[in-house]
Amino acid sequence: MALNSNHILNGFLDRDISPLDRGxxxxxxxxxxxxxxxxxxxxxxxxxxxxxxxxxxxxxxxPSAELLVDDIxxxxxxxxxxxxxxxxxxxxxxxxxxxxxxxxxxxxxSKSKYPQYNPSNFTNGVHLRVCxxxxxxxxxxxxxxHLNRLENIMARMEWQNDSTFDGILLNANGDVIECTMSNIxxxxxxxxxxxxxxxxxxxxxxxxxxxxxASVFDLSAMADTIPLSKxxxxxxxxxxxxxxxxxxxxxxxxxxLKKSWQTQDLANIIRAQLKHD
Amino acid sequence: MALNSNHILNGFLDRDISPLDRGxxxxxxxxxxxxxxxxxxxxxxxxxxxxxxxxxxxxxxxPSAELLVDDIxxxxxxxxxxxxxxxxxxxxxxxxxxxxxxxxxxxxxSKSKYPQYNPSNFTNGVHLRVCxxxxxxxxxxxxxxHLNRLENIMARMEWQNDSTFDGILLNANGDVIECTMSNIxxxxxxxxxxxxxxxxxxxxxxxxxxxxxASVFDLSAMADTIPLSKxxxxxxxxxxxxxxxxxxxxxxxxxxLKKSWQTQDLANIIRAQLKHD
Numbered sequence: 001m002a003l004n005s006n007h008i009l010n011g012f013l014d015r016d017i018s019p020l021d022r023g024x025x026x027x028x029x030x031x032x033x034x035x036x037x038x039x040x041x042x043x044x045x046x047x048x049x050x051x052x053x054x055x056x057x058x059x060x061x062x063p064s065a066e067l068l069v070d071d072i073x074x075x076x077x078x079x080x081x082x083x084x085x086x087x088x089x090x091x092x093x094x095x096x097x098x099x100x101x102x103x104x105x106x107x108x109x110s111k112s113k114y115p116q117y118n119p120s121n122f123t124n125g126v127h128l129r130v131c132x133x134x135x136x137x138x139x140x141x142x143x144x145x146h147l148n149r150l151e152n153i154m155a156r157m158e159w160q161n162d163s164t165f166d167g168i169l170l171n172a173n174g175d176v177i178e179c180t181m182s183n184i185x186x187x188x189x190x191x192x193x194x195x196x197x198x199x200x201x202x203x204x205x206x207x208x209x210x211x212x213x214a215s216v217f218d219l220s221a222m223a224d225t226i227p228l229s230k231x232x233x234x235x236x237x238x239x240x241x242x243x244x245x246x247x248x249x250x251x252x253x254x255x256x257l258k259k260s261w262q263t264q265d266l267a268n269i270i271r272a273q274l275k276h277d
Numbered sequence: 278m279a280l281n282s283n284h285i286l287n288g289f290l291d292r293d294i295s296p297l298d299r300g301x302x303x304x305x306x307x308x309x310x311x312x313x314x315x316x317x318x319x320x321x322x323x324x325x326x327x328x329x330x331x332x333x334x335x336x337x338x339x340p341s342a343e344l345l346v347d348d349i350x351x352x353x354x355x356x357x358x359x360x361x362x363x364x365x366x367x368x369x370x371x372x373x374x375x376x377x378x379x380x381x382x383x384x385x386x387s388k389s390k391y392p393q394y395n396p397s398n399f400t401n402g403v404h405l406r407v408c409x410x411x412x413x414x415x416x417x418x419x420x421x422x423h424l425n426r427l428e429n430i431m432a433r434m435e436w437q438n439d440s441t442f443d444g445i446l447l448n449a450n451g452d453v454i455e456c457t458m459s460n461i462x463x464x465x466x467x468x469x470x471x472x473x474x475x476x477x478x479x480x481x482x483x484x485x486x487x488x489x490x491a492s493v494f495d496l497s498a499m500a501d502t503i504p505l506s507k508x509x510x511x512x513x514x515x516x517x518x519x520x521x522x523x524x525x526x527x528x529x530x531x532x533x534l535k536k537s538w539q540t541q542d543l544a545n546i547i548r549a550q551l552k553h554d
Contacts, residue, residue: 007296016293017301019284019385024294025364026426027304033372058427059434085372087302095310095362095389097426097433097457108296112372136413136477137449140431148425149303149374150335154417156374157336172414180374200413 007110008071021106023089026097027147029106030054031087034242035114035276039078042275043242044069046205051086054144059099060090063107071109083243085110089147117244122271125250125263126165126239128179130228131155135169135177137199145202152180166239168228168252171200176226182241183207184249185221186234187266192221206240206274213273217266232259238267245276284387285348298383300366303374304424306383307331308364311519312391312553316355319552320519321346323482328363331421336376337367340384348386360520362387366424394521399548402527402540403442403516405456407505408432412446412454414476422479429457443516445505445529448477453503459518460484461526462498463511464543469498483517483551490550494543509536515544522553 009015022028032051034041041047048065055062072084089106090099133155141148155167166179178184178201185194185207192214197203214221231237237249248267251260271277286292299305309328311318318324325342332339349361366383367376410432418425432444443456455461455478462471462484469491474480491498508514514526525544528537548554 009296017296017298019286019294019364019387021294021301022430024298024301025308025424026430027424028427028430031302058431083372087296095360095387097429099430099434110296110372133417134415136415138411138413138428140410141427146427147302147304148427150305150418150423150425151415152374153299153303153305153376154335157376 005075006112007108008075009108010106011067011071013074017106017108018092020092020094021089022091022093023087023106023147027149028058029060029087029089029147030058030145031085031147032145032242033083033085036072036076036080036082036084039073039076039080041072041084043205043209046209047242050205051088054146055088055105057141057144058090058146060088060105062088063105068107068109071107075109075111081114083112083114085112087147115243121165121244121247122268123263125248125261125267127163127251127253128239128249129159129164129167130252130254131158131167131169131180133158133169135171135200137171139199142200143197143203145204156180165247169201170228174228176228176231177201179239182239185210185238185240186226186231187219187236187238188234190219192219193224193226194221195226196223204241206242206245209274210240210246210270213270216273217269228254236261236264236266238270240270245271245274282352283389284385285352286385287383288344288348290351294383294385295369297369297371298366299368299370300364300383300424304426305335306337306364306366306424307335307422308362308424309422309519310360310362313349313353313357313359313361316350316353316357318349318361320482320486323486324519327482328365331423332365334418334421335367335423337365337382339365340382345384345386348384352386352388358391360389360391362389364424392520398442398521398524399545400540402525402538402544404440404528404530405516405526406436406441406444407529407531408435408444408446408457410435410446412448412477414448416476419477420474420480422481433457442524446478447505451505453505453508454478456516459516462487462515462517463503463508464496464513464515465511467496469496470501470503471498472503473500481518483519483522486551487517487523487547490547493550494546505531513538513541513543515547517547522548522551
């Protein structure tokens, strides 16, 4: 445990990244962000499983869970609530896109403060806007949380006001995919729908957990195509990620239009169920 | 001038990258690769102009040419032929896609060996294959050489044999866009056409130079949509980048099909014109 360190690289506290790292050169890697509670990651088995799966999509062998847990235990105190970010890259390589014959993946675990969410997010929900930046379709990379995140950055640059919690990202057809840092669900009666991520978007673990636990709340949950107009006609909308769990969406602005929803219970119920409170 | 250094970061020889650098975290930056001849970059004005323009697209203020030339002079000997890679990122930032209110761009200049091209590339041309990986359409980022290069990597993973020099990348419509590390031109009679890069692809400076000098060789040059079938019916095909200048393409394989061309002169003429020999 290292009180003054904020990151550990390949097991070495505070070591910096080589300029030859393909994560820096090309975004050739994946990452995950998770809530640390009492010094340990909430929902670690799901996070690690997703990390391994995302690495596999781009042909990286993920370091062992033991190494990563060891890194986490070096970086966080046993009573700490914080955020851990794990980044796995293909490792160092000479210039050029060709993957070296032998690679040693880079593993970075970084610590940051747990965000101070506005208390009204929990009681009154959050406001979203619809971004102009569209997500491009790339079935080979869809669903994974890779390091090529310029689209999210361009979308996030579209607003500065603090009252917008996140931005909705559409694909080129105008279908809802996700938000810049969240997945999204729309409830119609007892049906809970989240966008199909076969072409773009990040399939987060909280999204997967909600799909799995929905039946506990007498909801049938599935992934499907959701045009923006359909989203705006939902009975209830929630967003989710691994840090805040789930929030209800009580307002969406799109160009000059504004649609509002009364506060409801689903986000609070899910947050409690997933132990995010 | 530092004989044993391979990179200079923000003016400091051999300094490594912070894990907080947004280039590493998100691919939030741009880069250029250039040939160093006698210690100086070939076509520096064009490279710097493109670097500034690419930075501007994603909202980064590019460091001055003076700083970068100074870095280059620290890294390369006055008689050296090599490769310089310049990477500019948005700089360090806390976790999250939102761009910090104040940022200090990171500038990295790296040195690597000039590639040893197969001598037959110059006399007999090169062979390409058509990649399965398609380029996604993202008009907000099209044309710029940003650090989100996973598509190029996935495409480059499609072959291991040394006889394939580069791979042709198509868009979702089946139109030719570029190669993984090259731009491409097709000649039909006295018309020279290169793909339109409004939706995807990197608009390299050699491509721009060829568009500009084509009239010297009595060719009319323009950017246009080029379906793969049209490319394969061209009289002559050349590819280009800032390191090798231009090579003729004498064979393209696509699935089980193979199309060949006799050797011609255009690539050699262009290479000489652009002082790449």
